[in-house]
Amino acid sequence: MSISRHEGSSAAGPWKEVPVPPLRALPWPVMARSQELAAGERFPPHAHDWNQVVFATHGVLQVTARNARHVITPQQALWVPTGMVHHTGALSAAAFRNLYVADDPALGMPDRCAVLDVSPLLRELIVELGQVRPDDDVGYYAHLSALVTMQLRRQRQHVRHLPWPQDGRLQRWCQALHDQPGDARGMDEWARVLGASPRTLARHFERETGMSLRTWRTRLRLLRAIEWLAQGRSPTVIAHELGYASASAFNYMFRVETGMSPLQWRRARQPG
Structure with a gap:
């Protein structure tokens, strides 16, 4: 199973847990997933068999991963490497725009969590990727995916988390x-x-x-x-x-x- 749930202590406040969508394998090397989260909704602790980019076009997210808490606003995203247990909650109503990225030695991304600045170009590429059906235009989707991974490497990385x-x-x-x-x-x-x-x-x-x-x-x-x-x-x-x-x-x-x-x-x- 590619998504595994883990027990862990909850974050502050009365969270309402929402299920993690089941997915056994990535159909494409890069896949976008969109979901609206109400304030106070949170995915339970889990891990993936692929990398994840946690991002929201609006709203504030709190991500807990490896004993650290990250607060993510729409100008930032969190890179979560393959296999890392994490859980994401919405501190305010959020348009959750998530990326799943398959492991690839050419990615050039870190093997730890990293906060990324999100440029306007990367933002629009993520939104567009979530609106395109790969089966309708395979070539276009492949080009979009390649642009997304190239842009991920170009984003400024910084450390701004709260150790727990x-x-x-x-x-x-x-x-x-x-x-x-x-x-x-x-x-x-x-x-x-x-x-x-x-x-x-x-x-x-x-x-x-x-x-x-x-x-x-x-x-x-x-x-x-x-x-x-x-x-x-x-x-x-x-x-x-x-x-x-x-x-x-x-x-x-x-x-x-x-x-x-x-x-x-x-x-x-x-x-x-």
Whole structure:
């Protein structure tokens, strides 16, 4: 069976699981699949016998893969290599536009998850591929598929994910911070809550996430900000929800991390 389900811990919030469409083999080296997802709908953890490009023409997706959470907006996609367990949920109503890509040594794509920028050309190629019936025009479909794979290699790759620990105690801690990113309690206070010394807690956290708590919280706040900006919340409200003392402090963090202000980020991602 080419799609296998796996058990795994759920993401934050009341998710409604929707079935993964059964597919035993790819009929073509590149195949597009479209589906509308309502806010809060999620595919259960599963893996494929092929690579996947997770993409939505509108809406915000959260993808969990290999102990990391990714927030994907319509200007980005996530490359998920063959065999990697993952699950995708819609943080807002989304037009899910998915690519399945067969393994090929000539692909030139990484064997790990990678966030890809999606150029306007690649976006339109994905949409077009999903609208073409291969049997109606085999040559055209083959050319489209070749263009898609060429464009995938040309997209800028970057790492912007949130590592998620495996230790149950650390998971509860991270989930609490994810749900309430404005929680200002430091390591000493959390150590008392979790029943460990601050030094032990810090050492275990860095070993499992590869980040200090400070760096992890900044990444968390950035991803929650991206999620909320895409949903239309104002930067001032987001700054308050994230626990910043002022909107200017939030704007500074966002500009350092992305190179632009929150409003510039939103305008750059509006259609047209």
